[in-house]
Amino acid sequence: MLSLRKDYQSRNRWIYSLVLLQIALKLVICQLHYVIPEESRHGTFVGRIAQDLGLEIGEINSRMLRIVSRDEKEYFQVNLQNGILFVKDIIDRESLCPNIPFCIIPLQVILDKPVQMYRIDVEIEDINDNSPAFSSNVYNLVISELRPAGSRFPLEGATDSDVGTNSITNYELSASDYFALDFQKYLHQIRSLELVLKKSLDRETHSVHNLTLTALDGGKPRLSGTTQIVIMVEDVNDNAPTFDKPFYQCSVTEGAMEETLVFKLNATDLDQGKNGEITYEFNKLVPEQVKSIFSLDKHTGEIKIKGEVDFETSNMYEIQIDALDNGDYPMVGHCKVLVSVVDINDNPPEMTVISLSVPVPEDAPQGTIVAIISVHDRDSGVNGRVNCQVQQPSPFKINPAFTGDYSLTVDTKLDRETQSEYEVQITAKDEGSPCLSSTKTIKVIISDVNDNAPKFEQLTSTIFIKENNPPGSYVYTVSASDPDVDQNSFITYSLADSTVNGIPLSSYISINPENGNVYALLSFDYEQVTYFQCNIKATDAGLPPLNSTLTLNIFIVDVNDNPPTFSPLSSSSVSDVISVTTTKTAQAGHLITKIRAVDLDCGYNAWMSYKFKDISVNAPFAISLYTGEISLTRPFTESDRDEYKMLVVVQDHGEPPLTAVTPVIISVVDSEEEIKINNHQYVKGSDDDISNTNIYLVITICLISSIFLITLISFTVLRWRKYRDEVNALRENYKIYTSTVGSWVYSQQSQCKFYLNSVQAKNDLIVFTPNGAQSSGTENNSPGQAFTPTSSNKPRHPHPDWRYSASLRAAMQGAVHVEGAAILRGPPVGLEQQWPTVSSATPEPEGGEVSPPVGAGVNCNSWTFKYGPGNPKQPVPQIPPDFPENFIIPGSPAIISIRQDQPSTQSQKSNFITFGKKEETKKKKKKKKGNKNQDKGNNPADNSDQ
Structure with missing residues (x-):
């Protein structure tokens, strides 16, 4: 029996050591550990939490420091002004941690912006505020006188809610010759209390024994509790049932079904007959909770499962069994059964969201803490180890923080425009077999930042x-x-x-x-x-x-907001009458005149049609619908009048159409001499109107000439330095002859001829000046004579003596003279000076180019001006068919003459315009140079290309 007791003591020491080791490990894991006595009043100092955690005083307020407890009871509070942790409510250790040697309140310190978490354990130190107490004031025992000395009788000990040294540390029994008190301590705690019979009882000498049992704790001051033990001495059955062991150990699986056999007891009694018949009963010290879980067969001693066995409620049960015989005075044998509960994985993990920082900005960097999650599993060992993970795909991940605590952080870049919120599903799985899991969904809203431009x-x-x-x-x-x-x-x-x-x-x-x-x-x-x-x-x-x-x-x-107006070339004023003269000998189809009108609109709004208004039936005239040409429909007869007055109506095609009306008077004369006289009077009378029209033309020509001169001077100065070295090299390598030929001379009689044709592919203007390499007999030529440079229609190659010509020196000094070059650009009528620009010397330059430039290897005495459809920048004006052959520009010494040559094909017609002096001056020059022109038929200065 002594060996059984030693085994029981060593096993309890081992279990108790494991409990203390687990508590010590929890203390190490935390970051701060404070100890305060229980029953501390409100405001009791616990610790300087900000200083101990290395936080600035300003941080705890700005970052919203707060304390979170697992059981959601606020026992403590932090002063945000100085960072001191103090007691908020009075803590009763006995109600908070019953039957636990170390009472620790785990706290979580959480800071926001950014989110940080710390772990603090506050240990509640026990004080001696509870006295030992017995469940009853009187205990009655019946002991047979036959019980031998050394017999033991278990007693119900007192209880003390305090722990450690404040709990029960000693029992005292009042003085007695027959009885002594024996109790066993396991790790400084009294686990069993027994009354020991020191010598045999004699009922006849002393039938009743009154003893006082006192329980003492180890606090300061020491507290105690007492009870009375009344022992009745019985003189009958003198052999009590006995068990083979004082205590038994067994185990049962958590969640075992009802009627599952836990253990079977076996007691023996040396008596015979009914005194040897044994029945088994739960000791009256067994709690009702244990009786609700286990059942005991009083005849067989089988202990079976009756209720629900839960490891999380209790992992070990201590059951005291009494074995009674059936004698007249039953004797009792005692034993203990220790039932260990084997844990199974029957509890899924429990998750709690401690902190949730939402919304999360979409530019949050990787690692930003979104939420803090606490996970707890009531199972133990492997069944209680939990792993957390986020269901993928998800831009978040789970990181372990402390024991049972996890943080949800940003794992990838967020984009609110792609997804504005997430349902983050977090799964916690334990490591049991089979494993259990629980799932929690957190709604994370993504806040917007300005990362998209309109x-x-x-x-x-x-x-x-x-x-x-x-x-x-x-x-x-x-x-x-x-x-x-x-x-x-x-x-x-x-x-x-x-x-x-x-x-x-x-x-x-x-x-x-x-x-x-x-x-x-x-x-x-x-x-x-x-x-x-x-x-x-x-x-x-x-x-x-x-x-x-x-x-x-x-x-x-454009809208049709401008009515047609008659051109000043047709009439000096819109309201004037157009007078036209024709001869009686004109045949049918003869063009009498052409009415011209203009419209400032464009498109259909400017597309005009002409017609007569209220013309008599017998009038021999017709007007072209779109050209405005008035022609004769039949020859004149004797019955026709000498003068016809008609109204010409011009109408555009706008919506609504707009019209204009002008009177036309056609006079019929006998001869063409009268027509010339009338035309001469008309031109003379209209000089003033034309002069007013040409004011803008003169101003334009002056401005362009000024710009050209400034440009030419600037260009010559800039190019002088570049070509100075080239000229010096030429002077050293070649002999400079005193007699130079090929000088660039412009004749006083030079004429500019313009060929205008809207159908030709190229309209070129070539101005040639006398070349020294040619004979002096070719300096002048008649104005209308064509020039062919070579048989292949290509310009003549420059003379080899161009290197020594005075024209080269003249070009370098900027002395370039161009006379009489002007181009009629078309309506509105105006002359625009076209000045040459320096370009590459090509035999046939592109439209708008002038050749050659000032440079070595090029004949500087020839300038080629090319205007035509090949150059879109230089539009070619069209000469109307009814334009007068000779007319005078008022205010200008030039006479413009137009000659219509026969076209080479039926689809082409070339118009030739000659600009020169007035008609009288031109005739005098022709008389003086008549002889020279006969010998100079091939002079390129007086010819132009075709």
């Missing part, structure tokens, strides 16, 4: 606005989209600073900054502005703001 559907847009629109009218709406939200998506529209014809764009249009509506600030006129461009900027309200630009092309659409 976007137009297209980068450019085109609109059309009819002219004469009312000022302030709506013309267009621009729209941009921004995938951001709130102020990051609030878009305002504005116009970029620019000008149209020197006028700020804001004077033409405006835009509503909120809805993007574009308005015209003025009434547009197609004849002044046909097209302009503006840039519209869309800017959001984010920080920093982002923007994008739309290019808006605005075209002004």
Whole structure:
């Protein structure tokens, strides 16, 4: 029996050591550990939490430091001014941690912005505030006188809610000759209390024994509790049932089914008969909770499962069994059964979200803490080890923080425009077999940052606005989209600073900054502005703001707001009468005159048609519908009048059409001499009107001439340095002859001839000056004579003596003279001076080029001006068929003569215009140079290419 007791003691020591080791490990894991006595009042100092955690005083307030307890009871509070942890509510250790040697309250210190977590354990130290107490004030025992000395009788000990030295440390029994008190301590705790019979009892001498049992704790001051033990001496059955062991050990699986056999007891009694018959009963010290879980068969001694066995409620049960015989005075044998509960994995992990920091900005860096999750599993060992993970795919991941605590952090880059919120599913699995798991879903909202600029559907847009629109009218709406939200998506529209014809764009249009509506600030006129461009900027309200630009092309659409007007070439005034003379001998189809009108509109609005208004039936005239040519429909007869008065109506094709009317008087004369006299009078009378028209032409020519001279002088000065070294090298390598030929001389009688034809592929103007290499007999030529440089229609190769000509020195000094070069560009009538530019010397230069340049190896005495359809920059004017052959530009000494040559094919017709002196001066020069012109038929200075 002594060996059984030693085994029992060694096993309890081992179990108790494991419990202490687990508690010690928990203390090591935490970051801070404080100890305070229980029953501490409100405000009791616990520790300087900010100083111990290495935090600044300012951080605990700005970062919202808070204390979180697992059981959600606020026992402690932090002073945010000084970082001191103090007691908030009085803590009763006995109610908080019953039957636990170390009472520790785990606390979690959480800081925001950024989220940080610390672990603090506060140990509640026990004080001696509870006295030992017995369950009853009197215990009655019946002991047979036959019981031998040394017999033991178990007693119910007292209870003390305190722990450690404050719990029960000693028992005292009042003085007695027969009884002594024996108790066993296991790790400084009394586990069993027994009354020992020191010598045999004699009922006849002393039948009743009254003893006082005192329980003492180890606190300061020491507290105690007492009870009375009344022992009745019985003189009957003197052999009590006995067990083979004082205690038994067995185990049962958690969650075992009912009627599962736990253990079978076996007791023996040396008595015979009914005194040897044994029944088994639970000792009256067994708690009702144990009786509700286990059942005991009183005849067989089998202990079976009766209720639910839960490891998490209790992992070990101590059951005291009494074996009674059936004698007249039953004797009792005692034993203990220790039932260990084997844990199974029957509890899934429990998850609690301690802190959730939402919304999360979409630019949050990797590792940003979103939430802190606490996981607890009530199972033990492998069944209680838990692993957490996030269901993929997810931009978040789980990181372990402390024991049972995990943090949910950002793992990848977030984009609110792709997904604005996430349902993060977190799964916690234990390591049991089979494993159990629990799932918790956290809703994480992503907040927006300004990372998207406003976007137009297209980068450019085109609109059309009819002219004469009312000022302030709506013309267009621009729209941009921004995938951001709130102020990051609030878009305002504005116009970029620019000008149209020197006028700020804001004077033409405006835009509503909120809805993007574009308005015209003025009434547009197609004849002044046909097209302009503006840039519209869309800017959001984010920080920093982002923007994008739309290019808006605005075209002004012409409307028919200008009526046709008759050209001044047809009449000096719109209201004047057009007088025309023809002969009676004219045949049918003869062109009498041509009516010309202009319209400032364009397109169909400027397409005009001509007709007579209220013409008599017998009038022998007809007018072309679209050309305005008045021709004779039949020969004149004797019955025809000498004068016809008609009204010509010109009408455009606009909506609505606009018209103009002019009177035409056709006089019929007998001879052509009268027609010449009338035409001469008409030209003379119209000199003043034409002079007024040419004022703008003269001003334009002067401005262009001035610009050309300034450009030529600047070009010569800049090129002088570059070519100076080349000229010096030429002078050293070649002999300079005193007699130079090939000088560049412009004849006083030089003429400029223009060939204009809208059908020809090339219209060239070539001005040649005398070349020293040619004979002096070819200096002049008749104005109308054509020139062919070579048989292959190519310009003649320059003379080898060009290197020594005076023209080279003259070109370097900038002395270049071009006389009489002007081009009629077409309506409105005007002469535009076309000055040569330096380009490459090619036999047949492209349109708009002038050759040769000033440089070595090129004949500097020849300049070629080329104008024609090949050069889109130089449009070729068209000469109307009814344009007079000779007319005088008022205010100018030149006479313009037009000669219509026969075309080489039926589809081509060339017009020849000659600019020269007045007719009288021209005739005198022809008389003086008549003889010379006969010998100089091939002079290139007086010819032009075809």
